[in-house]
Amino acid sequence: MADQRFFQRAGPFALDDIVNRIGARMAGAAALGVMVRDLASLEEAKPGDLSVFADPRYRAAFEGTRASAVLTSPELAGEAPANGPCLVLIAEPRLAYTEISKIFYPNPPIEPGIDPHAAIAATATLGAGCQIDAGAVIGAHARIGARCHIGCNTVIGPAVVLGDDCVVGANATLSHALIGDRVGIFSGAVIGAQGFGFVPGPRGPVRIPQLGRVIIEDDAEIGANTTIDRGATGDTVIGAGTVIDNLVQIAHNVRIGRSCALAAQVGIAGSTQIGDGVQIGGQTAIAPHLTVGAGVRIAARSGVMRDIEPNLTVGGAPAIAIRDWHRQNAGLARMFGRRPRPLR
Amino acid sequence: MADQRFFQRAGPFALDDIVNRIGARMAGAAALGVMVRDLASLEEAKPGDLSVFADPRYRAAFEGTRASAVLTSPELAGEAPANGPCLVLIAEPRLAYTEISKIFYPNPPIEPGIDPHAAIAATATLGAGCQIDAGAVIGAHARIGARCHIGCNTVIGPAVVLGDDCVVGANATLSHALIGDRVGIFSGAVIGAQGFGFVPGPRGPVRIPQLGRVIIEDDAEIGANTTIDRGATGDTVIGAGTVIDNLVQIAHNVRIGRSCALAAQVGIAGSTQIGDGVQIGGQTAIAPHLTVGAGVRIAARSGVMRDIEPNLTVGGAPAIAIRDWHRQNAGLARMFGRRPRPLR
Amino acid sequence: MADQRFFQRAGPFALDDIVNRIGARMAGAAALGVMVRDLASLEEAKPGDLSVFADPRYRAAFEGTRASAVLTSPELAGEAPANGPCLVLIAEPRLAYTEISKIFYPNPPIEPGIDPHAAIAATATLGAGCQIDAGAVIGAHARIGARCHIGCNTVIGPAVVLGDDCVVGANATLSHALIGDRVGIFSGAVIGAQGFGFVPGPRGPVRIPQLGRVIIEDDAEIGANTTIDRGATGDTVIGAGTVIDNLVQIAHNVRIGRSCALAAQVGIAGSTQIGDGVQIGGQTAIAPHLTVGAGVRIAARSGVMRDIEPNLTVGGAPAIAIRDWHRQNAGLARMFGRRPRPLR
Secondary structure, eight states: OOTTOOOTOOOOOEEEHHHHHHHEEEEESSTTOEEOOOOOOOTTTTTEEEEOOGGGHHHHHHHOOOOEEEEOTGGGGGGGTTTTTTEEOSSSSSHHHHHHHHHHHHHOOOEEEOOTTTTTOOOTTEEETTTEEOOOOOOTTTEEOOEEEOOTEEEEEOEEOOOOOOOEEEOOEOOEEEETOOOEEOTEEEEEEOOOOOETTTTTEEEEEOOOOOEEOTEEEOOTEEETESSSSSEEOTTTEEOOOOTTTTTTTOOOOOEEEEEEEETEOTTEEEEEEEOOOOEEEEOOOEEEEETTTOTTOOEOOOOOOOTTTTETTTEEEEEHHHHHHHHHHHHHHOSSTTTT | OOOOOTTTOOOOEHHHHHHHHHHHSSOOOOOOOOEEEEOOOOTTTOTTTEEOOOGGEEEGHHHHHOOOOEETTTTGGGGGTTTTOOEEEOOOHHHHHHHHHHSSSSSOOOOOOOOOOOOOTTTTETTTEEETTOEEEEEETTTTTTTTEEEETEEOOTTOOOOOOOOSSOOOOOOOOEOTTEEEEEETEEEOOOOOOOOEEETEEOOOOOEEEEOOTTTEEETTTTTTEESSSEEEEEEOEEEEEETTEETOOOESSOOOOOOOTTOTTTTTEETOEEEEEETTOOOOOOOEEEEEEOOHHHHHOSSSSSTTTEEEETTEEEHHHHHHHHHHHHHHOOOOOOOO | OOOTOOOOOOOOEEHHHHHHHHTTSSSOOOTTTEEEEOOOTTTTTTTTTEEEOOOOOGGGHOOOOOOOOOOTTTTTGGOOOOOOOOOESSHHHHHHHHHHHHHHSSSOOOOOOOTTTTTEEOOOOOOOEEEEEETTEEOOOOEEEOOOOOTTTHHHHOTTTEETTTTEEEOOOSSEEEEEOOOOOTTEEEEEEEEEEEEEEETTEEEEEOOOOEEETTOOOOOOTTTEEESSSSSSEEEOOOOTTTTEEOOOTTTEEOOOOOOOOOOOTTTTTTTTOOOOTTOOOEEOEEEOOOOOEEEETTTEEEBBTTOOOOEETTTTHHHHHHHHHHHHHHHHOOOOOTTO
16 A cells, blocks of 8 residues: 555554454454455455445445455445455444554654764753654753654754653754653644734834743644744643644644644634634634634634634634524525536 | 743842832832742732733732732722732833843843854854854855854855844744844744746746845844745845744735734735734735735734725725624624524 | 845846847847846846836836846837837747846756765765755655755655755755655755544544655645645645645645646645646635646635636635626625725
8 A cells, every 4th residue: 555665564464363453343254364465445455455445435446346355334334245355344444444554554663762963962861762863952951751753853942841752753843842742743843932922012012021831732743834832921732632733823822622633724823722622624713812612613714703612613704603604605605696506 | 930941030129129120110108128039910929929900800810919019000000909919000011011021031141152063154154142053054154143043953044144133943944134133033934935936938837036035124023934035036025123923924025014013824925015013913815016004904814905005904805994894794694694692 | 136145147148149049039130249237127227237028017117227128029019219228029028038037047056065964874865966955864765866955954754756956945854755856845845744634533533644655746846834745545746847835735645737836825635636737826725625627726815615627717715706706795895885995
């Protein structure tokens, strides 16, 4: 499936072993002796490959696949062709396929050691088994946990704390930050810069000293070239398990809950609070000092100007309930004579 | 108030001294012998702390505060509880609080010297007292003023000029630029890249050589991962005292006046001119070749497609007068049956 | 025209030579002995300069210019003042002016060699005549073509392939990428980071391993701080000759055709396909899994939520045919009592 120059494949694995590891079961006879060499889509699979069938729209591909085994749900198993591949049944086949992907293509093991081109302050401390790449700079009194990988030319500022098993890409910049375990920070991200806080002065804006920190909790992930400013006083917080895409702006004193997902180019203004499990579509902006309840879903390109109660789905700018937004768009189309199918 | 790992506090200071330094006066008896150790919000303050009360909505916090002294305005002083903290009176208490923050938490002093991991061209010149961090690269014939701080892995291109007392973060890239005094450029910013200028050619777009510069005047500030392209011919100009947030795009030949504030993710297209004192909300886009008058305020997420006269406030996309935009949004809500309070 | 500290001018050149090189013709008598020293706008030109007149609105400047020669089209030549400059006639004067700009201001020649501060893996291969700047890092098994220029502190990951004559700016990060000839990648760009792909899991989003690549074809250009994620399985593709501005986000498995132009801060969500010759205005977002036909033009700040047939022009969010969008904006203005000329 993957270019072996960039990704190293493990295996092959016995299908029985895989089935056991993910807690699935075989649909029919046991798979004694069936070996799986790689993963592939239904269309591209060859004998020896494992594939996934989780969406009835791909039935034709399922019927024609040459895969040796296919993950699917009990509900979809009836679509299987006679004399087809071994069927592996599990309630959430996509989730299982993802887990199996990690078995075949585990994250590349880190190669412990400090590149001679890295610059590490004498007072910094590194946990066991870290990999520090060429050009990385680690500041005074920084504390890096065990098994962290700090990419090339990344800068970890003075006194920054990283937990265990963190992966920081290349050319990233971290300062004024306390970071948990298993956090991923992608290349070019800037964590802990000064927030954009001013008071009006007689000769233009006067900068308010930004004396807070950035807290990133366990298992969070921060996208490439994303910026997260430190608090003005107090902290900017990214909750555990929250994932943030590329080119996102998180302003000072924003607090984001656990297990949220923010798509690319989102911007969240200062001091706004986002509950747990919130999903935010790309390029959405959220005004300062708002509260977005847990479980809220926000469509891409929305402009949120008011608080949102938990579990609502909203869209538009200013953002309104998603059904109202769709109704408004349809109404405008009727009213101003939009041709029936303008884009098709 | 601040994590002492990241911020060093000066002081303590006598309250009388502080009052004198900011030109305030005591509300009642003199503050003989009162010492101030730190700053804190009304809620979090302990004895020995100075706080600020500038917004009547926080009256309850004011009444309950344990702060030893509180900055407030003469108008608000009447709200003070009996036997409360020492009151320090000044017309603009927030501005004064900001000034006092800088007394307690001055910018960290630079540590003059050139890190052995920096690479400085033989023909570059550095003013007295510069701090050049590990991995920084300074190109041929670059001229850096006195007391500048160039962060880790930042690249200053050939012939770039910086004035005195500039601070450049980490992993920033500067080229084709003339920069004034006391300018701040945050981590990851890219100043002076080629503008996006093409003429249609027989086999697709043909790049127009970009032969101009970037001029950043005194006291301006450029946010993290912001990009400012050099002019095509002539210059891209950022006026004195203008502050630009993170992830902002300034295209070639844009000219921004003095003391403007541009929030995160704003984009300004080529050759547009922005007057003095303009405030632009986050994610706003401004079309090319426009003129935005002095003192204009533009709401977040606006799309400006026409010139704007001085001192107007606009919003929406296409941007219109802000009152008209609010009226339009309210009208659409009525017309398409939006439920009365959809987000609450 | 250009600051000689940053740009080196070639020449002077005989006007006859220039005329021959671009395939133009003189309007009147031959230009025997006329030498051209520089390029300048009609207003700024001095004797010895060549200028361009391609837009009748600048007739007054044309009449008053001191340029020794002016490029123009046969149609516009009639506007020339008596005893004016030598006229050089060509069908596309702007395109010709761009070509002449490259004669006077050729790209600075690269200076072959490897800076001692660069870190190049023993197994990497470099073509002849490469310039590798200070702080650049080139990973194991990377292959760099001939005459490439890799800027300061740029990181080329393991096994990345670049063709010949590529220029990569400073502080850029490339991984999991196969890149053609004559590709430009500007400073701070991040190519090949993990895409934003998750399946819902019992305890929040579970990352899907991202096992694809980024393919950038010949002559493409990628702007500063732009991010292009690698495919999930399969590739993210940027077609030949396509130009992408700053701070653009290209998600995993997006496929962009040839000779497209994407302005700053555009975001394209996963798996969307863009045909050849598409032009996309700044800050536009395109939803995932869409198809945008060849030759489509999309206005700035649009939100594309449906497929678009070839050669249409669209605008708005949700994007509709551009005429309908203008009609809708005008109708709303009438309906909600917008004052007649709110911005002027």
